[in-house]
Amino acid sequence: MRRSAVPAFRRSSCHLSNQFDQFEEATLMSRTTLPPLLSRPAAAAGLTACALVLTACGSGATSAGSGSADTLTETDYYTSAPQNTQLPKVLDACGAQAGVKIKHQQVPREQFMPKLLQQAAARSMPDLALIDNPDLQQLASTGGLVSLSKAGLSTTGLYPSIVSAGQYDGQTYGIAPGVNGLALYYNKDLFAAAKLQPPTTWAQLAADAKALTKGAQRGIAFSAIATEEGSFQFEPFFWTAGASLKDLDSPQAVQALALWKDLADSGAASKSVVNWSQADVNAQFLSGNAAMMVNGPWQLPALNAKQDLHFGIVPIPVPSASAKPVTPLGGEVWTVGHSSPAREAKAVAVVTCLLDAQHSAQWSKDAGYIPSNQSAAAQLGSSDPQLAAFVAEIGTAQARTAELGTGYPKVSAALWAAIQASLAGGKSPQSALAEAQKEAGS
Amino acid sequence: MSALLGKAGRTAPAAAGATGAGAAGAPGGRLLPWGARRAPGRRRTGWRAFAFVLPAWAYVAAFYVYPLASNVRMGFQDYTVASFFTGSAPYVGLANYRAVWHDPQFTRTVVNTALFTAGSLLLQFAVGLGLAVFFRRSFPLGGVLRSLLLVPWLLPLVVSGTVWRWMFYNDSGVVNQALLHLHLIHQPVPWLVSTHMSLVAVTLVNIWVGIPFNMVILYGGLQAIPEQLYEAAAIDGANAWQRFTRITLPMLRPVSLVVLTLGLIYTVKAFDVIMTVSQGGPANSSQTLTTYAYQLSFQQLTFGRGAAVGNLLILLAVVFAALYLRAVRDQEGRAR
Structure with missing residues (x-):
């Protein structure tokens, strides 16, 4: 699971040309005097368009077919x-x-x-x-x-x-x-300045994140965006607490979401986490705006390229010292x-x-x-x-489809909506997750 | 589904274009010199006209009618990922529509769509009209300024949408920083991080995108109002406000109708603005019918339900397209 920096949904050019066409149409109509010559080139253009479409289809079929094996x-x-x-x-x-x-x-x-x-x-x-x-x-x-x-x-x-x-x-x-998979990155310089050790439990994570929040600098950054990335980032906490995707509003799930909500509500994590992709989270950590972040190894090449950034990586913290982290694969x-x-x-x-x-x-x-x-x-x-x-x-990671198979995408969408409802909509973790369970079951 | 929808919005004008081409085919035959020699052969002219219309109709059938019909059919099917490969999906009657109707998200989404559309339309039109009236006066650099205002229209929305998303960031975004420094607000406004504000934020961006379109067309409409009317009114002692309400507004009525109807169609089907700025979040609070259809189809992979929502949008677009065509026809009738 990794993503590009730009949310590239590229229908906009269609949208624009669409507006232009309609605009021409409208201006022509509003003048009401259609120049008589204009319509014949239009018909010709229609013919050309048809011809173009036909050739495009033809060539497409041959290249996609079961042709040569070269x-x-x-x-x-x-x-x-x-x-x-x-x-x-x-x-x-x-x-x-x-x-x-x-x-x-x-x-x-x-x-x-x-x-x-x-x-x-x-x-x-x-x-x-x-x-x-x-x-x-x-x-x-x-x-x-x-x-x-x-x-x-x-x-x-x-x-x-x-x-x-x-x-x-x-x-x-x-x-x-x-x-x-995902792990916890921490900024060594900021931790040394605050005389802190990287956290291993949830309690330490929350305490460290709050201690490292001052001014523009936040203790931790993670992605709670309304896409699969949001669920992917939450699942390490969700599964480590012992929750299951089959039962989104279990006490363990509520406990995990309460941790995230506490971080966001206390200001230890920016309110903007609900807009951040994992690439945005990495940018926050790179610029020193976040002392810790949840992210994956694919960010290492970019992070290592930055000379004056000293960072370390530890496993995702666990609720109690005896627990093992379970991260999504x-x-x-x-x-x-x-x-x-x-x-x-x-x-x-x-x-x-x-x-x-x-x-x-x-x-x-x-x-x-x-x-x-x-x-x-x-x-x-x-x-x-x-x-x-x-x-x-x-070694202990879990495949996201392991519990639900092809039912995963729907439940994941309900889960990221619940995270957002709790972090940005003022809902309690309990009621947000109860709604998600209802949504996932429909 | 939204791809289909884009086409739905265009079907009516495209069809209008097709008949326009056909109608022009017949007089075209008469204009040609050899057409005059074969004057009795009216049938030939008829066939020739048909030959001109045919490509346009073939195009419309292949690229508008067929996808529309497929989408309507898909709304009645349990269309899964596997259906794409096998090509067959069981018919389930109205089950998709029922599921969407009972989805707790649906009501909120419909209300969002209505608010987003009404808010966008009103402000786009008001600001566009204000700017059009403003630029009617000639002043130094007026032309340059007017062209610069077209920039939002020329930028790809993915680019401007992403920049808006950055500008709306809670802590470091330029919008909040500017407002704080101007002492207009004391706390950062949670533009994209609150379920109460996100719809306002995406509506603002959409207004910004739509202003140039409104301005350009209304400006064109203003040019058509004879200057003598204003001179006569000024002689009769009408003040600026009276001239605006008694001359400008009534004379602009036909153009306004066209602008508002087209604006309505664009806004109901707006997708990229919301997708790039807020992804419909947080917690689906800025979800409209278009992004909801996308979520159902391509994130939850329940294509039948996505198609059902898409069909509702097609229905809306068809209604507004009919209104648009009527407005245009009335206007043409009045001009003759």
Whole structure:
């Protein structure tokens, strides 16, 4: 789970041109004298438009069809560095090894599922797609994906949570070369100045966050935005408290939301958390406006690039000293779309290459991910102290679809609405979550 | 669904354009020199006219009628992710509409849509009219200033929406900082972080986006009012306010009707403003029917319910498009 900085919903250009057309229409009408010559070019333009549309359809059909197996299509939603610059490199390397060219395409996260579903409807799924793991079961249920277990790919040695996230109906449809999770980043300079130690329990977290709040500086930043990111960030607290997505208003869930509400109400976290994406949260931490933040390892390349920022990473704090953090499993899985047997074989060969020890380690390192291979991850965790907290947590991480399967998106939407209702709408955690449970059950 | 909706708003004008082209096809034949020689062949002219209309109708059928019909059908189906691939979805009658009706969010969303639309329309029109009257006087740099006011209209909404989101930030946003320094407020206004203010914030942005459109068209309307009317009124002793209410407003009535109806259609289907500024949050407090349809379809993946909400919007757009066409027809009738 990671996202670009810009909420890129790009329908606006349509909106604009629409307004222009209508405006022309209106001005023409209001003058009421239609120049007689104007209508003939209009008809001609109509003809040209038709012709253009027809050719566009024609060429689209041939390129998307099950033609030659020399070129494969690939789609992902990485729109920011370093992932968007590193992925083409590893794809080219694996394409060369499998003897195919790979046509690389990025789609903004908001349009990713709509686009894949359109392609599924047209039976022209991309040969390779890198999809967010909680979406895998939905897409696999369409029947448009190739079963990777039948194709002979093995998941031995990988974290069981990511293996289960990639499965639907007992078959493996998606495998991740690298995974991610969430941990607590803290600013070492600010902590040293306040003579504080990084928190391990919720009580310490709240106390430290309040102590580190002064002036424009806030104790902690997290994302409570009205998208999947908001739920993803809340789930470490939700699950660590012992709550279940099947029962959104359990006492444990209320306890977790009460912690967040306390942080926001006391001013230890900005009220703007309900507008912040994870990229915004990272910007707050980078600029020193937040002493701590909840975020993932994919931010490391950007954070390490900033010279005068000294930070450390610890696991997500737990309600009592004896508890273990349970974080949601993040990261994308590779899938292969149905086409012709020759193309599918090539695509599977590319995925095999992407998952091998060398390429998955390289990709994880470049993109700020944790290798999904347990022994590779353990090795990395002991050699790189920045990643130790993430590696420790991924051992106990939970796939978001583990409890609900394809029912997850609906419950997640109810959950992020409840978080917002409590943080920004003045509702008590109890009543906000009770409403969410009602919504999720409808 | 909102993509469809954008088209719904456009269907009526597009159809009007199509018939316009068709009507022009017939006199076009008569204008041509060889048309005069074959004067008795009226049937040929008829076929030729048909040939001119056909591409336009084919276009409308393929890109407006078909998606609209599919959306209406989808509203009666249990359309899931799997349906996209298999192409089949069971019909469930009115179940989607019932589910949406009983959704606790629905009433709030409808009220939000009405408030958002009414607030946007009124203020866009008022400010647009004020600016149009202002720019009617010629003064140094007036033209430049008027062109600059078009900027909101030319910027992609994703860009301006994102900038507005930053400007509305609670602690560091420039809007709150400016208001605090001007001592207009003593506490930061929770623009996007309160369920009570978020709808106001997105409405303000939408007003800002819509002002240029209102200004330009009303300015055009003002140009058409003969200057002599004002001179005659001034001689009769009418003051500025009387000239505005007795001459400007009545003379602008037809243009105003067009502007308001078009504005209504744009505002009801506004999506990108809300999506970039507040994502419909916090806690769905700035959700309108368009963002609600998006949430149902693409976040919760319940496409049938999303289509049901989309259909309600199509219905609204059709009603307003009919009103628009009537207003235009009345206006043309009056002009003849």
